[in-house]
Amino acid sequence: MKTYLTPAELQSALALRDLSDPAQGPHAMSLLLADVTTALERLWSIGVETHRLSPLVATADNYDRLGYSPGDVTRDSRYSRHVSPTVMLRSHTSAGVPALLDPLRAELGRYDRLHALPGLVYRRDSIDRTHVGAPHQVDLWRIKARGLLGPADLEQMMAAVVEAVLPAAAHPDVEWRAAPATHSYTDTGRQLDVLVTQPDGSREWLELAECGLVAAQVLRGSGLDPRRWAGLAMGLGLDRALMLRKGIRDIRLLRSENPDIQAQLLDLSPYRPVSVMPEVRRDLSLVLGSAAEADVELLGDRARTALGAEAELLAALEIRSVTPASGLPPAAVERLRLAPDQVNVLLRLVLQPLDRTLTDKDANVLRDRVYLALHRGRVTELIGG
Missing domain, CATH: 3.30.70.380 (Ferrodoxin-fold anticodon-binding domain)
Structure with a gap:
């Protein structure tokens, strides 16, 4: 049985500032997002369209049209935030993709474009220093007609994103790996992990993104023939990416009102720890x-x-x-x-x-x-x- 957000809970969720949106004020997260999209634009020499969509989405777009099964556990109210039987706060920015793909059925010529869908997503998550209930995410979907996209293109995409998030000039010891992963809306799915040095000197593998080739059934669901259309899809957690870039250990710092901390969240320079209050x-x-x-x-x-x-x-x-x-x-x-x-x-x-x-x-x-x-x-x- 689903439970639904109260009007007050919905209002509170919608009032939360999106740190990735420069229109809502300057923040290092929007700078990092720009670095990522610029890197992919240069890699492929294609145009980039950024879509800032409403976080209220049709439940069908969040799940059914992306290949989730009717009994998938993520549909449960324990993990998702439902507003009504047919509307919810998106649990991932991928929920905006079906509506972007639908108009492409009228495209008859060549087409090759990167679509970036950044924003807040809403989940019922654990509480610790790397998780919050409303994290930032960006979906990066390269959609192409009259041309193939395959594992080699996906590999290039992952390498470019790692370099954009953790430039080798500033993070020379960073390594990355791509482990097989299963997603309902991709084929050849991968989990992108990076091996980073933490401020205390320890080395740790951390998940950076999930990605894969766009699944044929997702294309067909928008009336696109998989024999003519292909795509790459990546979901990147922007909070985690920014924390890794700046060396921040506590996700709450990203929204801190402390002036000494706020001043450091206007650029991508390494974070200088401010006096920590006792637990x-x-x-x-x-x-x-x-x-x-x-x-x-x-x-x-x-x-x-x-x-x-x-x-x-x-x-x-x-x-x-x-x-x-x-x-x-x-x-x-x-x-x-x-x-x-x-x-x-x-x-x-x-x-x-x-x-x-x-x-x-x-x-x-x-x-x-x-x-x-x-x-x-x-x-x-x-x-x-």
Whole structure:
């Protein structure tokens, strides 16, 4: 059963600033996006069209027309944000592609163009230093008629994007790899990973993009004959790309209101760390209706909603353990008044403001707000006073 966003939740989502859009103010993310599209334009010597589309899309365009199966788990309200039975906030910028392909059926001559679709996407995601519920993404689709596109072209595309995001002149030790991956709207799918050196000197493989050849069924769905039309498709996470480019470890910094941080987000120079505020941790003992409810993405989304404007203080949310009533000592079951089908979940909140020190009292109040939003038990344990 789907659940739908309330008007207030929808309004809040639509009011969020798109950092990739220069019309909404200067930001390093729009500069990085320009570097990526310029690199591909030069590689192929073709025109680039940038489309900034409404984040409200037909559910069919977000899923069905991109080849997702009716039972795909991503359709579930735990992961997507539905507005009505037929409309949702896009979960990927690829949702805008079917409407761009439809008019091309009238093209009878040669055609070769790069379509860039940047913007915010909306997901129910885990809470940590590299994930948020509304990340930025750009879909890069090269569509061509009367000419073939194959794995070699895809390889060139990946190399050009890596160089645009992490120029060798500034990141000489960067390596990349393309692992096979399956996507509903591509053939010869690939996951593009980069091996980067973190600020602490460690080396780590991180996903940068997903890509592949445009699947024949997607072309046919817009009335384009796959014998005449071909394409390359890439989805690039702009938050991750910018963090790698500048050496930023916490995704929340990208929206920081600290003037010392904001000033560094107007260019693509390496980030210089600003004094970090101490973490405050709070462990919660929750009662949930079932083990299925102990989903870190679902709980994270509820925690963000409960905290509202103060959700930015939540640096991480971690499930430490999930224990059914049958696995607890009788005394614990009695104390929690746990029903036989309920579970006890130990949850850790990591609170860390970016611009001030959080007092214990403030942390306890935030802890209680999250607790009341998530707890489903008959006994409450508040500490905020």
